[in-house]
Amino acid sequence: MAKLTYRFRDPALAQLALTHRSAGKPNNERLEFLGDALLGVIVAEMLYDAHPNASEGELSRLRAQLVNGQALAVVARELELGDDLKLGSGELKSGGFRRDSILADAFEAMVAAVYQDSDFDACRNWVRELFDERIAAIPRSSKDAKTRLQEWLQAKGWPLPQYELKDSHGEDHAKTFDVTCAIEEPQALVAEGRGGSRRAAEQDAAESVLRQLQESRS
Amino acid sequence: MAKLTYRFRDPALAQLALTHRSAGKPNNERLEFLGDALLGVIVAEMLYDAHPNASEGELSRLRAQLVNGQALAVVARELELGDDLKLGSGELKSGGFRRDSILADAFEAMVAAVYQDSDFDACRNWVRELFDERIAAIPRSSKDAKTRLQEWLQAKGWPLPQYELKDSHGEDHAKTFDVTCAIEEPQALVAEGRGGSRRAAEQDAAESVLRQLQESRS
Structure with missing residues (x-):
């Protein structure tokens, strides 16, 4: 636990966070549920603050890049959580301590363990230290909404x-400018946009079209 | 805003939370992103504490019952958020202030507005007051894992x-007892379970089979 950068008052909580369900009960599954939610809000706020002009959709996309299983497994490895994992004999034999999903779950559980051992602010500080550089390192989609919409339609012909x-x-x-953006395929769609320049209003309308396309696909 | 039960230092935040994207920019979409995450963690913790024996899957299911769009629209109506919504003219004419999705989004945005106006603890207290009775009112699935698995297989023949x-x-x-639970359909699956009694170990194994079935469906 040398790399944890947080010192537990109650080390049993850290132990629980590192206990995989293959080792029996109690295990880290409930903590993982809580930690997943904590991580979600802490990273959401970091992105919210770091990208004051990013849309909701863009913030979601950025967060998904940061908190997916593979990305969290990288964090877990930096913290060397694998060394202290408690696994059942089957998982132990098959190298479960190296598996992305098990490591990511243990990291999420550890976030909840830190929260329960202290409070929200301490947990947030700990997570922020781990994610500060990662958040600085992922660029926002450098393409604006008009470009993305145009390229997507062109690719489809x-x-x-x-x-x-x-x-x-x-x-x-x-x-203030009000514009519309209309497309014919894959369905006839018209969206309104507003902005302080004609170009900004067009970006807004294109973003709205992209969002409607996304919603109708999901 | 008479029903809000939280007094804003900065009323502009509350206004922003009530501004739908149809009214132009800035609107409540970014706050909604943050509020959704805040609500997720606050309700997660309430369920975690209220149901110390519930599995991760059960906690997820209970939370989904509490924070889906329809359920949040009910909360938004109790707070009478619809009366103060700022909508574009199109949404205004079509009765957007009564629509579940718009109300639910405004409520989520309001959660983030309360957070930004104060801190996590104050936001959590506000949300807890709103959800305390709702959480007490939803019963845990009264059926245990063995029963649920058996009934599901029977229903499929x-x-x-x-x-x-x-x-x-x-x-x-x-x-300590180690058991296995094996099923043949919809796929051959064997899961292990462990517990302080044979029955408890069987419940654990059945829960694991249910979880694997759920994972392979999603």
Whole structure:
């Protein structure tokens, strides 16, 4: 546990976080449920603060990059959690301490163990230290919404989106533009966008079309 | 905002939480992303504490009952969030202030607004007040894992599970039992279970089979 960077008041909690269900009960499954949720909110807030202009969809996508099983297994390995895992004999023989899913689950459980051993702020600080550089390292999608929409339609061989200025209002130095973005395929769709420039309004409308396409696919 | 039971230092945050994307930008979508995660962890912890013997799968199922769009819309209506929603003209005409998804999103955004206006503890207290009775009101699945597995297989017309005692060890007053639970349909599966009695070990094994079936379906 040399690499944990958090010192437990109650070491039994850390032990529990490292006990895989193959070792019997009690094990880390319940802690993992709580830790998954804790990690979700802490990383959500970090991204929220780091990317003040990112849309909800973009924040979700970034978070999924950071907290999937493979990414969490990397963190678990840095913390050397595998060395202290408690596994049943079957998992032990088959090298369960090296398996991504087992390591990721143990890391999530450890987040909950830190929370239960202290409080939300201490847990958040611990997670922030682990994720600060990771969050700085993932670039936001460098392509804007108009570009992404256009490239996607082109790849499918479908007609390009039509943007139309519908309205502009407000005084000259603080104008607001309303535009629409319309596509024909895979379905006829028109979305509205608004912004402080025509270009910003078009981006907004394109983002809305992308979101509707995503929703209708899911 | 009479029913909010939380008094904002910064009322602009509450306004933002109530601004639907149809009203333009800024709107509540980013706050909703954060609020969804906050609600997830707060309700997760409440269930964790309320059901010390519930499995991870059971906790997930209970949480999904409490925080789905329909359930959150009920909370939003109790808080009368619909009265203060800011909607675009299209949504306004079509009665968007009554729509479940818009109300649920506004509630999630409000959770994040409370958090940003104060801190995690205050936000948690606010959410706990809203969910205390709801959590007390949902019963845990009263059926145990063996019963659920058996009923499910029977409903499909498939063979019943076979339980087998593999091992028991430890002294008489603190014995541990290892059993297996095997099914043939929808796929051949064998899971191990462990417990302080043969029955408890069988429940554990049945739970494990149910979990594997769930994982292979998703």
